[in-house]
Amino acid sequence: MNRQVIFMKWLQFIWGLVIYSFGVYCTINAGIGAAPWDVFALGAADHLPIGYGAVVTIINIILVTIDWKMGERIGFGTIYDALLTGNFTDVWLRLNPLGKDHSIITGVIILVAGLFIASLGMYFAMSAGQGCGPKDALLLGVGKRLPKLPIGLIQIMIFAVALIAGALLGGPVGFGTVISVACSGTALQIVFNILHYEPRDTVHLDFFETVKVLKG
DSSP: OOOOHHHHHHHHHHHHHHHHHHHHHHHHTTTOOOHHHHHHHHHHHSSSSSSSHHHHHHHHHHHHHHHHHOOOOOOOOHHHHHHHHHHHHHHHHOTTTTOOOOOHOOOOHHHHHHHHHHHHHEEEEEHHSSOOOOHHHHHHHHHHHHTOOHHHHHHHHHHHHHHHHHHHHHHOOOOOHHHHHHHHHHHHHHHHHHHTTOGGGGGOHHHHHHHHHHOO
């Protein structure tokens, strides 16, 4: 691997974040209850003098610490995700390309589409091998400790924990939240199966390995 490959992998990772953040925007824009991580972030934002994007950044930094404690590789991609994902989602929310005030049926379609779009973004980011994002690294860390469970089921378990914490903080739980919990892991598994991708097989460069390559 050389500098050019590293830079291309960075672009792939950031492109994955753009796609992922649009998927998150869709689940929020659907207006029928936020997805679990967003229930948590929006609930926490109600108790803090900062916005959604800043809360997501703080949550990601905490998750990076947990990932590091589990022995997961912390790379440039991990840092990019921690700092950019919430801000990218804020941009989509401000642009609001899908409009607002959807019917329930339209909201369901937008939310389910968002779950698949977010899963596609995760594929691009994770397969770049530049260090998973904080939430993805958490998924891998738990997955390695539960190797007999499908990665989609593990995703559902993690989402359930985030949902309970968010609900306790007063986050927006609704019909769409139920759909997210029930379908998020399935959407992830379907996308990864279609793309023939097993995330636990990806070898990631950590921060220091990447710096070494960049120095030549």
